[in-house]
Amino acid sequence: MGTIDGLPPLREVIRAHDLVAKKQLGQNFLLDLNLTAKIARLAGDLAGSDVLEVGPGPGGLTRGLLAEGARRVLAVEKDARCMAALAEIAAVYPGRLEVVQGDALALDVAARLAPPVKVVANLPYNVGTELLVRWLTPPAWPPFWQSLTLMFQKEVAERIVAKPGDDAYGRLALLAQWRCDVRIVMTLPPEAFTPPPKIHSAVVHLVALPAPRFPADAAVLQRVTAAAFNQRRKMLRSSLKGLAPDMEARLLACGIAPTARAEEIGLEAFCALARNLAGPAPG
Ligand code: SAM
Secondary structure, rough: EEEEEEOOOHHHHHHHHHOOHHHHHHHOEEEHHHHHHHHHHOOOOOOOOOOEEOOOOOOHHHHHHHHHOOEEEEEOOOOHHHHHHHHHHHOOOOOEEEEOOOOOOOOHHHOOOOEEEEEEEOOOOOOOOHHHHHHHHOOOOOOOOEEEEEEEHHHHHHHHHHHOOOOOOOHHHHHHHHEEEEEEEEEOOHHHHEOOOOOOOOEEEEEEEOOOOOOOHHHHHHHHHHHHHOOOEEEEHHHHHHHHOOOOHHHOOOOOOOOEEHHOOOHHHHHHHHHHHHOOOOO
């Protein structure tokens, strides 16, 4: 059966370019073009947007993004072996696909993109969380992107959307939900990938809020949540005592019980505490 873009099916692409998956590059490929088009659609209307894709590999998701109408795709791939396959896609979509060979962690891509920008990626699992944290902590807000539609291990996806009391609740949930609306929009079994990973995966859609959900200084909030969750089972009066000599009074001033534990405290209260800590000692 022909493909929507007239290019060969992905199994043939992989065979033709000898793209045997490398574990150290987190290569678990999506070969079903219906599935990659569906993931592209989860990012919303792509027409009129630039899309940043990290780790296009043999280009299944890239083809989905282009077929779904992305104005332009900037694809950053570390593996030189994928370049020829990606060049074939670029030839079918003149002027719409730019491929950069390199490490997404080392490149400054924002300058190469025109707003509005959507980030869509089936991320290499070994660098996924690190990239997300970087995208969520730019020097200024709003960031260079409007939304992130990202595949993670299901366990990481659950950490992003977790609420107080959930096992997965912690710093990643607070950081993501402080600055974005977050939602799991799809879960996938291991068999969806070639080769299949050991774990289930999930796509998370994050939409940047115009400003953080509650006011707080990013560095102070980061310090508070790090201290609180590094000892998540301890009472806050004990896990946070290194941050201020009068911590118990500050917790009370924010309406937080000093005997509460980090996992019980919501984002709004953490932000109130960060604001309190950034200000003078309670009188
Ligand atoms: N997007 C393809 C798909 O859905 O089939 C491939 C996804 S695969 C999970 C991750 C891809 O990221 C691989 O192609 C891998 O070579 C690439 N990769 C790994 N580390 C990278 C890095 N630091 N920067 C850019 N690409 C990277």
